[in-house]
Amino acid sequence: SQKIEQNSEALNIQEGKTATLTCNYTNYSPAYLQWYRQDPGRGPVFLLLIRENEKEKRKERLKVTFDTTLKQSLFHITASQPADSATYLCGLTGGGNKLTFGTGTQLKVEL
Amino acid sequence: DGGITQSPKYLFRKEGQNVTLSCEQNLNHDAMYWYRQDPGQGLRLIYYSQIVNDFQKGDIAEGYSVSREKKESFPLTVTSAQKNPTAFYLCASSMTGAPSASTQYFGPGTRLTVL
Numbered sequence: 001s002q003k004i005e006q007n008s009e010a011l012n013i014q015e016g017k018t019a020t021l022t023c024n025y026t027n028y029s030p031a032y033l034q035w036y037r038q039d040p041g042r043g044p045v046f047l048l049l050i051r052e053n054e055k056e057k058r059k060e061r062l063k064v065t066f067d068t069t070l071k072q073s074l075f076h077i078t079a080s081q082p083a084d085s086a087t088y089l090c091g092l093t094g095g096g097n098k099l100t101f102g103t104g105t106q107l108k109v110e111l
Numbered sequence: 112d113g114g115i116t117q118s119p120k121y122l123f124r125k126e127g128q129n130v131t132l133s134c135e136q137n138l139n140h141d142a143m144y145w146y147r148q149d150p151g152q153g154l155r156l157i158y159y160s161q162i163v164n165d166f167q168k169g170d171i172a173e174g175y176s177v178s179r180e181k182k183e184s185f186p187l188t189v190t191s192a193q194k195n196p197t198a199f200y201l202c203a204s205s206m207t208g209a210p211s212a213s214t215q216y217f218g219p220g221t222r223l224t225v226l
Contacts, residue, residue, distance in 0.1 A: 004153075008151070029212075032213050034213065034214065039197075041220070041222075042219060042220065043115075043201050043203070043218050043219050043220050044154070044215075044217050044219030045217070046200070046214050046215065046216065049213070049214055089153065089154070093213035098146075098156070098159065099213055099215055100156075101153040101154045102153055103151070103152055103153040104153055
């Protein structure tokens with residue numbers, strides 16, 4: 001069956017360091033992979049989308065890589081700040097509009 | 112100010128009662144979605160609609176119903192048949208036409224508690 005895995009354990013890092021979150025998938029051929037940020041009690045907010053034929057995408061301090069051979073995406077936040085603390089969700093689209101999400105990884109950036 | 116609104120933010124329901132959650136968008140998006148989120152879990156798709164007067168079941172549609180009579184509105188009814196309705200409900204919308212079709216814009220959510 002199709003599966004999207006994100007590390008369920010919270011990631012704690014120090015301010016200024018680079019945070020790296022992982023999204024692995026199986027039995028899936030996604031056309032697009034997306035990352036969203038979710039703060040407690042709020043709806044997710046779209047951050048970045050990467051296509052299956054793209055290796056890397058950047059937006060300000062954010063970088064996403066997409067390796068369809070490894071079936072993995074890495075999400076990096078450079079020069080992390082306490083305000084980056086949130087849960088980050090990975091979502092995959094195989095075709096059409098339907099988006100399937102992973103369970104998310106909580107990031108805590110400490111001073 | 113464009114966006115998606117959901118109301119109410121908090122909703123309490125007695126067992127055996129149906130309840131309807133509101134979702135409205137003014138983004139002129141064709142597609143709309145309902146998700147359920149439980150603590151420590153990801154978002155699970157309940158229903159989605161790609162066009163007015165049409166909708167499809169998602170992964171966990173049992174005990175829920177929807178309607179899409181207007182482009183901007185996609186209300187969700189949680190029926191008494193839903194065995195465990197206490198959860199955080201999120202509505203989303205997206206444009207049609209890849210790749211932007213797959214990017215979804217979410218509302219603030221409704222937290223439903225069954226007493």
